[in-house]
Amino acid sequence: MKFGFDNNKYLTMQSEHIKERISQFGDKLYLEFGGKLFDDYHASRVLPGFEPDSKLRMLMQLSDQAEIVIAINAADIEKNKIRHDLGITYDVDVFRLIQSFTDKGLYVGSVVITQYSGQNSADLFKSKLEKMGIKVYRHYTIDGYPSNVSLIVSDEGYGRNDYIETTKPLVIITAPGPGSGKMATCLSQLYHENKRGIKAGYAKFETFPVWNIPLKHPVNLAYEAATADLNDVNMIDPFHLEAYGKTTVNYNRDVEIFPVLSAIFEGIYGECPYKSPTDMGVNMAGFCVVDDEACREASMQEIIRRYYQALSRLARDMGSKEEVYKIELLMKQAKITTEMRKVVNAASQLAEEKGSPAAALELDDGTIVTGKTTNLLGASAALLLNAVKVLGNIPHDIHLISPSAIEPIQKLKINYLGSKNPRLHTDEVLIALSACAAADPNAQVALEQLPKLKGREAHTSVLLSDVDVKVFKKLGVNLTCEPIYEEKKIYH
Structure with missing residues (x-):
């Protein structure tokens, strides 16, 4: 950065x-x-x-x-x-x-x-x-x-x-x-x-x-985007x-x-x-601004994030169209498009290829890491595991959490806790990773990479659960989501 x-x-x-x-x-x-x-x-x-x-x-x-x-x-x-x-x-x-x-x-x-x-x-x-x-x-x-x-x-x-x-x-x-x-x-x-x-x-x-x-400096426009709901x-x-x-x-x-x-x-x-x-x-x-260009770029990224947050609130019936329209206008004033957020395109392309939810994260050196939905993991959970593998120089084909370790957790979720989704959320996969770290050096190395995710950019092709959103927030990851539910339901 x-x-x-x-x-x-x-x-x-x-x-x-x-x-x-x-x-x-x-x-x-x-x-x-x-x-x-x-x-x-x-x-x-x-x-x-x-x-x-x-x-x-x-x-x-x-x-x-x-x-x-x-x-x-x-x-x-x-x-x-x-x-x-x-x-x-x-x-x-x-x-x-x-x-x-x-x-x-x-x-x-x-x-x-x-x-x-x-x-x-x-x-x-x-x-x-x-x-x-x-x-x-x-x-x-x-x-x-x-x-x-x-x-x-x-x-x-x-x-x-x-x-x-x-x-x-x-x-x-x-x-x-x-x-x-x-x-x-x-x-x-x-x-x-x-x-x-x-x-x-x-x-x-x-x-x-x-x-x-x-007045129209991106830093000040980002403030307007942050307070769009206050007008x-x-x-x-x-x-x-x-x-x-x-x-x-x-x-x-x-x-x-x-x-x-x-x-x-x-x-x-x-x-x-x-x-x-x-x-x-x-x-x-x-x-105290010492690099105006760095602040401009950071602020333009913030405006895009605020735009996706407003779209997500609207999709959850917690926001307003006026808030979205205002941020769209600010983006036009600053000549900003969502394509400037690299993780948006990466997540969307993978989701289209696989026909299921996907996620992407940009590391500090510009490397884009992705995660896809599987029978065992949700896209955001897979993304976290893939990201710590890259950061820890762990080969992609190595299992940090063996499928045999995930299956009992899925059984607990479905059979005893009444969950309908067997895939592991981000909090569950991190707990499983920490448990594996006691016996597996690779899992321990992976766990030690989590602080490096702070300040990184991530995007998912669908709205995440509150649990997943909070985990990304605690890790310091700047998350945005497409304003789309994974499943069409009356109640989520």
Whole structure:
């Protein structure tokens, strides 16, 4: 993989810039953290060299000055909103985030439940947190938000919200996902701090869109593809252009809300400290791109992956045609076709030749490995075995798992566990491989190759089961699937 991003430079620049922003306001800075604070795999895919935990590592450099407040929308608790990348609800993710931050030595000060209007589920969630010794605050719905500025900036608006007690000069406001009320939490705190005579400021840390690269750069287009379901649109920041005569990139929601934010700042301070949405940001990622071509290529591949993911969600009745159409338009703008993803053609050709599902994976050196469906193995399971054989220089005709070892597993699946598919899934074949590794040196060598699959590209000619998808994800393989079920059924 070609590296296009200097991660060490980023860690240094970003932490220094945040320190500068803290000093700009004096007493305290409320920093809204957009996107994922750790496990930011989108950024690592489109900016090769960016480590998924870079933002977390940067924060750890500021750990003595920082505390974290996690925001969650009461409506998301009520409807059990799910993080699709993790398959867990937002309220469960709050516990995960608290544990993850604490394990890294970062201080989580409290949780704030936003847009609270008496939801019973939110009350139960609050009680559960408090029993664990975690402080919980409530912020209420405000009529006419965000346009009714006179009400918002009053004792009946922000003033009605609980004041979140904080002790550090840098307060990170993060959340399980979008729409959690991070910005409103920051602004509410500014109102309360100002009434207490504390000079506090607000800034926003969001990696994408990258404000100082072109609007139609593939890195920024990949962000639009990633948020196609939210209908986010990148655009030139008109306020920044008017104020400074410089072209910068922001996205529609920040641009649309800026006049309201400016009015709220004026209501709190008497003046707005920022002239544009871009001014509010502290993101230094654009200054750390060291190979633009590598980032362009990586981002174009990400857009194709997002396209297949949108098609797969639509096939599973979990997405929308509008999401697919938007990504198709982005592909046309960037002059991208699915043929640029080599594993797509390889999997499709093999499936057509064999008349059954097939899979393909591209190794680091460009070698394409394929897997076909057999009586013993599904295509994705066969693909993994073939890939580790190539990586371990093991002859193709050697059985890493003997057919006699697979047959008892099939008997268990069919006769005792009620499965209708006798073929081994990827998780089952990896367990069988690990069992064989105890006595077979070739199987042991093959098992040791699994970490080398991280970051590799794979494609299957049919939709995979959730089990197989999760295994590829855990291995770090960038998987896409044709939006076709292996069998035509009413229920899958």
